[in-house]
Amino acid sequence: MGIIWALARNTIIQALRMRAALVLIVLFFIAAPVLLFNVGEDNADDVRTPRLLRIEADGTQEGEVKLLLTYSVTIASILLIVLTILLSASVLDVEIVKKYAFLICSKPVRRWQIMVGKWLGIVLLNTALLFIMGILILCEVWYFSRTDPAFPEGREKLMAKVLTSRISIRPDTLDVQKEYEKLRLELLKEGVKNENIDKQLLQPQIKNYFEECTTEVPPMGVQSFTLKGVPIAENPEETFYTFRYKLYSAKATDLPLYGRWRFVKKTEKKYGEVYSRSKESEIEEFPIPASLVDDNGEIFVEFQNLTIGNPDDPNPKNRIPHTVTFSLTKGVELLAYKESGLGNFLKSLSSAGVVRDLAEVLPFIINFFKALLLLLIRLMMIAAIGVAATSLVHFPVAILVLLLVVFLGSTRDVYANILVQTIRREKAEPTPEFEAGEIAKDTAISLYNEVGKPAWKFILKVITKVPPRFEDTNPIPDFTVGREISWSRVMAQVFMDLILRGGIVFGLGIFLFYRREIGRPEL
Amino acid sequence: MDEPIIQTHEVVKVFKDFWHRPRVKAVDNLTLSVSRGEVYGLLGPNGSGKSTTIKMLLGLLFPTSGQIAIFGKPPSDVAVKKRIGFLPEESYLYPYLNAVETLDFYGRLFSLPGAERKRRVESLLRMTGLSGARGRLLREYSKGMARRIGIAQAMINDPELIILDEPTTGLDPLGTREIKDLILELKDKGKTVLLCSHLLADVEDVCDRVGILYGGRLQAEGQTTELLRQDRQTQITAELDDKTLQEALALIRKRQGDAIPIKVAPPIERLENFFLRVVEEARTAEQPTSGVEEAVSGLDFLSDADKDKVDVFNRLSAPKPLPVKVMPVASPAGTTKKPSGTKTAEQKILSNLTAPRSMETKPEPKKKTAGKSEAGKPLQADSKVLNRLLDQDSSKRQTDKK
Numbered sequence: 066m067g068i069i070w071a072l073a074r075n076t077i078i079q080a081l082r083m084r085a086a087l088v089l090i091v092l093f094f095i096a097a098p099v100l101l102f103n104v105g106e107d108n109a110d111d112v113r114t115p116r117l118l119r120i121e122a123d124g125t126q127e128g129e130v131k132l133l134l135t136y137s138v139t140i141a142s143i144l145l146i147v148l149t150i151l152l153s154a155s156v157l158d159v160e161i162v163k164k165y166a167f168l169i170c171s172k173p174v175r176r177w178q179i180m181v182g183k184w185l186g187i188v189l190l191n192t193a194l195l196f197i198m199g200i201l202i203l204c205e206v207w208y209f210s211r212t213d214p215a216f217p218e219g220r221e222k223l224m225a226k227v228l229t230s231r232i233s234i235r236p237d238t239l240d241v242q243k244e245y246e247k248l249r250l251e252l253l254k255e256g257v258k259n260e261n262i263d264k265q266l267l268q269p270q271i272k273n274y275f276e277e278c279t280t281e282v283p284p285m286g287v288q289s290f291t292l293k294g295v296p297i298a299e300n301p302e303e304t305f306y307t308f309r310y311k312l313y314s315a316k317a318t319d320l321p322l323y324g325r326w327r328f329v330k331k332t333e334k335k336y337g338e339v340y341s342r343s344k345e346s347e348i349e350e351f352p353i354p355a356s357l358v359d360d361n362g363e364i365f366v367e368f369q370n371l372t373i374g375n376p377d378d379p380n381p382k383n384r385i386p387h388t389v390t391f392s393l394t395k396g397v398e399l400l401a402y403k404e405s406g407l408g409n410f411l412k413s414l415s416s417a418g419v420v421r422d423l424a425e426v427l428p429f430i431i432n433f434f435k436a437l438l439l440l441l442i443r444l445m446m447i448a449a450i451g452v453a454a455t456s457l458v459h460f461p462v463a464i465l466v467l468l469l470v471v472f473l474g475s476t477r478d479v480y481a482n483i484l485v486q487t488i489r490r491e492k493a494e495p496t497p498e499f500e501a502g503e504i505a506k507d508t509a510i511s512l513y514n515e516v517g518k519p520a521w522k523f524i525l526k527v528i529t530k531v532p533p534r535f536e537d538t539n540p541i542p543d544f545t546v547g548r549e550i551s552w553s554r555v556m557a558q559v560f561m562d563l564i565l566r567g568g569i570v571f572g573l574g575i576f577l578f579y580r581r582e583i584g585r586p587e588l
Numbered sequence: 589m590d591e592p593i594i595q596t597h598e599v600v601k602v603f604k605d606f607w608h609r610p611r612v613k614a615v616d617n618l619t620l621s622v623s624r625g626e627v628y629g630l631l632g633p634n635g636s637g638k639s640t641t642i643k644m645l646l647g648l649l650f651p652t653s654g655q656i657a658i659f660g661k662p663p664s665d666v667a668v669k670k671r672i673g674f675l676p677e678e679s680y681l682y683p684y685l686n687a688v689e690t691l692d693f694y695g696r697l698f699s700l701p702g703a704e705r706k707r708r709v710e711s712l713l714r715m716t717g718l719s720g721a722r723g724r725l726l727r728e729y730s731k732g733m734a735r736r737i738g739i740a741q742a743m744i745n746d747p748e749l750i751i752l753d754e755p756t757t758g759l760d761p762l763g764t765r766e767i768k769d770l771i772l773e774l775k776d777k778g779k780t781v782l783l784c785s786h787l788l789a790d791v792e793d794v795c796d797r798v799g800i801l802y803g804g805r806l807q808a809e810g811q812t813t814e815l816l817r818q819d820r821q822t823q824i825t826a827e828l829d830d831k832t833l834q835e836a837l838a839l840i841r842k843r844q845g846d847a848i849p850i851k852v853a854p855p856i857e858r859l860e861n862f863f864l865r866v867v868e869e870a871r872t873a874e875q876p877t878s879g880v881e882e883a884v885s886g887l888d889f890l891s892d893a894d895k896d897k898v899d900v901f902n903r904l905s906a907p908k909p910l911p912v913k914v915m916p917v918a919s920p921a922g923t924t925k926k927p928s929g930t931k932t933a934e935q936k937i938l939s940n941l942t943a944p945r946s947m948e949t950k951p952e953p954k955k956k957t958a959g960k961s962e963a964g965k966p967l968q969a970d971s972k973v974l975n976r977l978l979d980q981d982s983s984k985r986q987t988d989k990k
Binding site: 075163171172583 | 603612639643646647648649650666667669670672674676678680681682684685689693694696697698699725741
């Protein structure tokens with residue numbers, strides 16, 4: 066371990082003394098405050114924030130902080146990805162090109178130790194920088210979350226909606242196995258051979274597909290679903306959970322959409338109702354009492370579309386009824402606040418002052434660092450791939466490899482949809498006819514059918530299976546709305562991205578590095 | 589005795605291009621053996637395969653065919669590398685580290701404990717005369733200073749085998765002399781040294797054996813003194829007055845005939861010696877310098893690689909009467925006298941030569957080793973010719989007496 070630590074330490078010193086990390090921190094310091102500059106209208110009523118440090122969001126304090134969190138974490142993430150790409154594609158290559166490896170490899174150091182040492186150095190540097198940036202972001206958040214004397218309720222909303230950590234519960238409606246069977250039968254009917262239907266490939270695509278799909282509710286129509294696994298509050302009468310939804314109209318409209326949400330506690334035949342008036346494609350939310358959760362942690366939810374139009378309205382647009390659509394997997398969720406043991410302990414220590422404030426925001430801070438951990442997992446994987454790449458190729462090629470990984474990681478879902486459509490269309494395409502003697506055309510079509518199509522499908526399969534899915538390690542949509550990032554999600558990413566993807570590529574890199582000659586003349 | 593430390597057997601190295609087509613045969617059928625305690629010089633012009641050989645010995649390159657064993661094991665073995673110190677042809681040190689960090693880093697790679705690492709770093713900095721520049725980044729070092737740190741890192745693990753690739757490149761004559769002294773000190777400690785150089789004077793001064801590579805093949809190999817000895821010629825170095833010189837010349841002509849070419853000229857001091865003397869005088873006058881300070885010879889952490897051998901060596905080298913005419917010169921130890929010791933020996937020889945009467949061979953204590961070696965070869969020649977002259981002179985005197 067001493068040798069690996071020595072190599073890691075050397076990598077960190079290299080990055081710091083070569084000023085790469087320094088430039089990055091300076092960039093972050095420049096970029097982060099620039100975001101705070103007021104670029105919109107000057108709000109004369111806002112006496113809380115100095116003019117140069119004012120964010121134009123939706124005018125609310127929670128909007129400001131949400132925007133601040135989104136932008137700062139995005140910038141930190143992008144800068145660290147750039148740094149990781151540059152460092153991981155260079156640290157090992159510099160050793161070889163500048164011949165420092167002559168000395169290292171002539172010492173009692175195993176080659177895997179060199180690679181692990183370099184990787185560890187990058188990871189430790191990233192961890193330190195991410196931590197520093199995280200602290201800076203939290204300082205900014207603290208600054209923007211002070212109580213505005215003019216709007217004291219703004220801070221309350223901020224604490225309840227953003228600076229918190231709530232478990233997200235979504236409808237458990239999708240039976241992937243059932244949907245797969247349906248799709249399989251459909252494909253068989255279309256003439257696709259059974260052996261060409263890949264279950265392992267299709268099931269994740271079905272899940273993605275349904276996440277994008279929406280359910281349609283006609284005027285006066287009803288859509289119901291069950292929320293399972295809702296935490297049972299210690300004091301249900303005084304605890305409120307947040308219900309969030311996003312509705313669309315089948316025909317785009319700027320008019321409000323009306324509906325009735327009924328939350329039923331089936332075991333006690335008790336329910337609560339909320340009549341909603343919401344703007345299209347905007348997230349709306351309202352509190353529901355925790356007393357509606359039954360003993361199994363379930364709530365039955367029913368939505369009725371009341372956008373039926375008013376025939377007496379002078380505006381002809383308002384006379385038209387609208388079909389409302391929403392996604393059952395992404396469009397509705399219940400956010401349930403769960404008390405943290407440490408937070409309660411801190412609250413018991415003091416009922417006012419800094420300790421009380423800390424106890425209040427502690428779940429958010431923990432969630433925030435979990436979000437940074439997700440980003441770190443992504444950086445660790447990129448570093449592993451970069452170091453592994455330079456065991457075989459030089460810096461410029463390694464950079465290209467890493468850029469490709471980042472590109473595919475960001476666009477994997479697009480390719481997944483293309484693949485689903487390709488499979489669906491496979492049989493639908495008629496075999497083109499050609500005249501006898503048109504050899505060139507015949508050959509081209511044969512080539513396309515026998516080589517081109519399978520090759521394209523294979524490439525799509527590889528793209529949708531092999532590269533990492535960056536969306537999985539993107540915490541921004543979650544922690545900025547106070548949604549808890551679960552440990553199971555973090556561990557899943559550790560396994561999938563770090564151990565499986567990063568580990569396999571890194572292992573391959575070690576194998577290649579052992580076979581590589583150091584100091585070989587270029588021929 | 590003669591335990592082989594480096595062994596290569598019919599080693600071939602062919603460099604191939606991207607398409608695996610053979611392009612360059614850098615080493616061709618190289619069979620080599622270096623024994624414990626030996627200073628072996630690997631010579632050859634640029635591109636002769638010296639560096640490729642060294643890289644294969646260190647496990648950086650893999651031989652195309654043939655076998656290599658270091659301490660009886662393959663070069664890639666980590667246990668083997670723990671016993672090796674290596675100085676590459678250029679220093680290849682991290683420019684963003686300072687001297688202490690550099691040595692500490694390499695010490696860590698040998699898993700040396702903290703306190704021991706610190707002690708060795710200090711000792712090496714003293715040895716290289718870089719204590720004053722310890723905090724400066726290596727990117728600010730001159731080539732010679734970087735070379736010294738390179739040498740220091742090669743010694744940090746107290747190696748049994750030291751591989752030096754062009755160790756004196758970039759060094760001033762003072763540094764060169766210090767390296768040569770260091771090599772001799774290492775030899776004293778029973779270490780094995782593989783010296784790779786094309787600066788022949790360096791090799792000649794310190795190596796027991798040399799091998800000459802050309803085109804990847806070993807063209808010649810043997811004891812340095814044997815390879816360099818010119819048995820057909822004789823050199824006399826002495827402070828003679830004109831009369832004695834004429835007498836000596838007359839004597840030589842009388843015995844060898846007038847046709848024999850004789851060159852008589854005052855000896856010219858080697859520039860290296862002159863330079864060292866001037867610098868030494870400046871140091872005595874405490875002239876300030878921003879460069880390398882006076883190096884302290886000797887590393888206190890170096891262990892004896894072969895203690896038994898050293899004991900025997902000390903016993904053999906204890907002062908005892910030894911006739912001048914059998915002065916051992918084949919031994920490399922005998923070729924490396926310190927200047928003071930050399931001077932004494934020369935003076936004694938001169939007194940033998942110039943004392944006209946009752947010349948008997950006088951006992952000469954054998955020196956253990958000596959750092960400055962330039963007198964080694966002349967000594968051999970002097971002793972031979974003197975013995976011959978003295979024999980002739982005494983027989984003449986005996987005849988005269990009769």
